[in-house]
Amino acid sequence: MNSSNLVWILLLVLWIAGSTWWHVCKIKLLCEAGPKGTTEMPTVTIPPLQMVDGADLMVTSEKNFSFAKSGHKANFYNIAGAVNQVVNYLRQNPEKRVVITGYYSPDEINATEWENLGLARAEEVKTLYTSRGIASNVFFTKGRPSDELVFIRDSLWGGIDHQFMEALTLTETRLAEDQKFIDIFKPLDLYFNTGSLTYITTPDNERFLEEARLFLQQNPDHKIILTGHTDREADETGNMELARERTEAVKAILEEFGIAASQIMVENKGDQEPKSSNDTAEGRAANRRVTMVVRNQNAM
Numbered sequence: 492m493n494s495s496n497l498v499w500i501l502l503l504v505l506w507i508a509g510s511t512w513w514h515v516c517k518i519k520l521l522c523e524a525g526p527k528g529t530t531e532m533p534t535v536t537i538p539p540l541q542m543v544d545g546a547d548l549m550v551t552s553e554k555n556f557s558f559a560k561s562g563h564k565a566n567f568y569n570i571a572g573a574v575n576q577v578v579n580y581l582r583q584n585p586e587k588r589v590v591i592t593g594y595y596s597p598d599e600i601n602a603t604e605w606e607n608l609g610l611a612r613a614e615e616v617k618t619l620y621t622s623r624g625i626a627s628n629v630f631f632t633k634g635r636p637s638d639e640l641v642f643i644r645d646s647l648w649g650g651i652d653h654q655f656m657e658a659l660t661l662t663e664t665r666l667a668e669d670q671k672f673i674d675i676f677k678p679l680d681l682y683f684n685t686g687s688l689t690y691i692t693t694p695d696n697e698r699f700l701e702e703a704r705l706f707l708q709q710n711p712d713h714k715i716i717l718t719g720h721t722d723r724e725a726d727e728t729g730n731m732e733l734a735r736e737r738t739e740a741v742k743a744i745l746e747e748f749g750i751a752a753s754q755i756m757v758e759n760k761g762d763q764e765p766k767s768s769n770d771t772a773e774g775r776a777a778n779r780r781v782t783m784v785v786r787n788q789n790a791m
Contacts, residue, residue: 537648538641540570542577544587544655550576556616560645561600563611567619577653578623588661589630590654591616594637596647609634609650616651631665660684662776667691675703675715675785680766681741683779688740690781700748703785707754712789715750717741718782719759720766722775731761734781741781756788 542550554569567574581587593612595601605611613632621627641648656664667682672695679699681690690696703715719734738757746752767774 536641537643540573540649542573542653544580547584548577548580548655555649556651558612558647558650560596560642560647561602561608563603563605563608563615565612565615565619565651567616574619575623578620578625581620581625581629586658587629588656588658589620590633590656590661590664591630592633592635592652592654594635594640594650594652596638596640596642597636605634607634607636609636612650631661631668633668659772659776662773663779664691666777666780667693667696671695672698672702675699675706678782678784680780680782682776683737683781685776685779688736690737690741699783700745703783704749706785707750711754712787713785714754714756714788715745715783715785716756716758717745719757719761720764720778720780720782721762722765722778723762723769724775727761731759734759734761737781741783 537553537555540550540552540555542548550573552570552573556570557566558564581589591613593609593614593616595608595612599608601608601611603611605614610632611634613634617627617630617632620630637650640650663682663684666680667690670679670682670693672679679696681696683690707713707715717738719738721730721733721737723730725733735757738759742752742755742757745755762769762778765774765778766780767777769775769778
């Protein structure tokens, strides 16, 4: 063997060794990180799917809905059977309603026409059900931010929550959620479930109370006015008493929140000023409310 061939053989051996090292250490990451062992890649567990309605419905899966990061189109092919179970349940229980909440990370980009990416995702999941024959009014959709979402290779796993309830309960929740805070000088309604003295809290009515508290502390010539309304399930006397109980319950919460009792004015209308017809359950739900607004007491 001449010296020229020896050189080429050595170069070939070095090339093979270098390629092997690059493949094992740089691509497969199997080289030792140090004397204590190998480098371990972190593992992320996909959150399991759970759609539960008490003892009547129990749908679970190791898979889940998934979405591209900053995307709203739902991938549900791995859980098509679970979706079909919910569809069949809703067909057999037409009085049921579903609140679908979609979540999103604050660092995702919303390129949809919806208010936020979570709402867009909830609407997309709603479409899965309506395309299978479930009526649109069965669903109420919401979007919420979350810092606890699970992303794997730029895909969100989970990010959707189902809450099942009776039709009337959803109506009351929808009414409460539809109340949007504009400012404390625009009336905002607090809604109550049947027979309850506790109103349904939302981010908008909580913001109203915070803004009202700050303003009233700096403006003693203003008051917050609470007006109690009811449906017509009882007689006039009973409805007026229920309206009073609800406004007094709200007043107590305002005082605990830091608003002076002297700046809270209470009025009760009972069933005399209905917002909707009392002939339907939905209309009666719309009438069970306490309206709050801030006014200048010198102008009243």
